[in-house]
Amino acid sequence: MKDNKKIAITMGDPSGIGPETIVKALSSEDLGNFIPIIIGSKKAIAKQIKINKSKILLKEINNINQVNSHNPYEVFIINPGLETYDFPIGKLDIRSGKESHKWVEFAAKLCIEKKVSAMVTAPINKEAWSMAGIKDTGHQEVFKRMAKSPYVATMLVTGNLRCMHLSTHKPLIDACKYVTKKNIIRAIKLTNESFRSWGYDKPKIAVAALNPHASDNGLIGDTESKEIAPAVKFMQEKGITVSGPHPADSIFNQAINGNYDVVIVMYHDQGHIAIKVHGLEESISINLGIPFIRTSVDHGTAFDIASKNIADSTSMKEAIKQACFLINNKKI
Structure with a gap:
């Protein structure tokens, strides 16, 4: 049974293994008590649910306030960006960079405004961000800027x-x-x-x-x-x-x-x-020095194995578990 602790999970670069690892991780039954809210492309996640034959029930929302009680297999998803774009699989893409950056900013804003209890991030591609003209070089720079933290x-x-x-x-x-x-x-x-x-x-x-x-x-x-x-x-x-x-x-x-x-x-x-x-x-990975809980996988986008259903979701599972521990002030 899942309680009311909301965790935003950013999809990472949609051209990489982020969507697959998220679906595999959320299909597990030993992650802890929380409400998962994916920030990203419904189309990309739905594709992975089908490939993995997952029991996940994807529920699209337009506003975080629409999150309510749900059954154990229900996962909410919200996309503040473009849903119509078909992201290429396994290669650098400007739109993938732009949208993944937008998703990170959106989740960070939810954390700063205390609308979610924590955020977990799938891997972004720094080169794709650069191609899209984004000045932030990674997640940490986004959080430091948005939270106005002097040291992260x-x-x-x-x-x-x-x-x-x-x-x-x-x-x-x-x-x-x-x-x-x-x-x-x-x-x-x-x-x-x-x-x-x-x-x-x-x-x-x-x-x-x-x-x-x-x-x-x-x-x-x-x-x-x-x-x-x-x-x-x-x-x-x-x-x-x-x-x-x-x-x-x-x-x-x-x-x-x-x-x-x-x-x-x-x-x-x-x-x-x-x-x-x-x-x-x-x-x-865990960030210190920001006013909210953020954990992350410790691997990259792995374009070479994207959408092949062979990506290991262990790091994503651990990132979610650690976020749950930290929400409850438990020792990591």
Whole structure:
């Protein structure tokens, strides 16, 4: 039986695997109690329902206020964009980029206005957004702009491993320059606040080093002694349970074994590689620093397998489950 917690699920790029993974995930019976509202193309979702022979009953609405009590197989869908367009399958398309961006903005607005309890996102294609003349480079930039949030960060989760990223989509040379005491303090503060809001009394935070072996006492760089260690010490003095810098080649195993609740990593690949090696299919993304709950799959549009009924929906299922947990202030 589903309760009245509404979760908006954006379809992602309609030319990719988003529609398929959403239909497969919502056809499961172990996702939690919520009302699913797909934001996207009814035509694309209906096609996947037919391909998957799903029991989903699709109910089109024009306004979020039309959502009401329903049976377990009923899924609402609303499209603030064009419903008449036939999106090409498995390739870049300007209209796919434009419409998927519109769907993300629409869902974010619902969250900001508290008309839904959370949003879950299927993958968009950044190149398609660029082709459509969209300045936002990804979901995070949309949310930061619309919510007027000064600092938004990405955390990846798979199983009991959680990696909060100091930076994400920066060239490595720029990411290294971003490792400063000020930025690390801000990341530790946001991480601590977020985990406390999720039910952790004193979250155990580890901060990864940037250089090999945490610089070996300055033999391999000085970022650890000049930037990371001072930031950690400053936040320890504020009463936060944080330690580091820890060598990146060993800290993730310690976190997996339960010694830490989260690892703050210094750049994109440092965290993404650890997460995807530990559990690729189950990995999801959560945004920190925005005034609403947003979880996401941790994979791309996979144009090469779009609409072939072979896409794995595990990440979408996990993203929905985590959104349900966070709505109820449960620990991730």
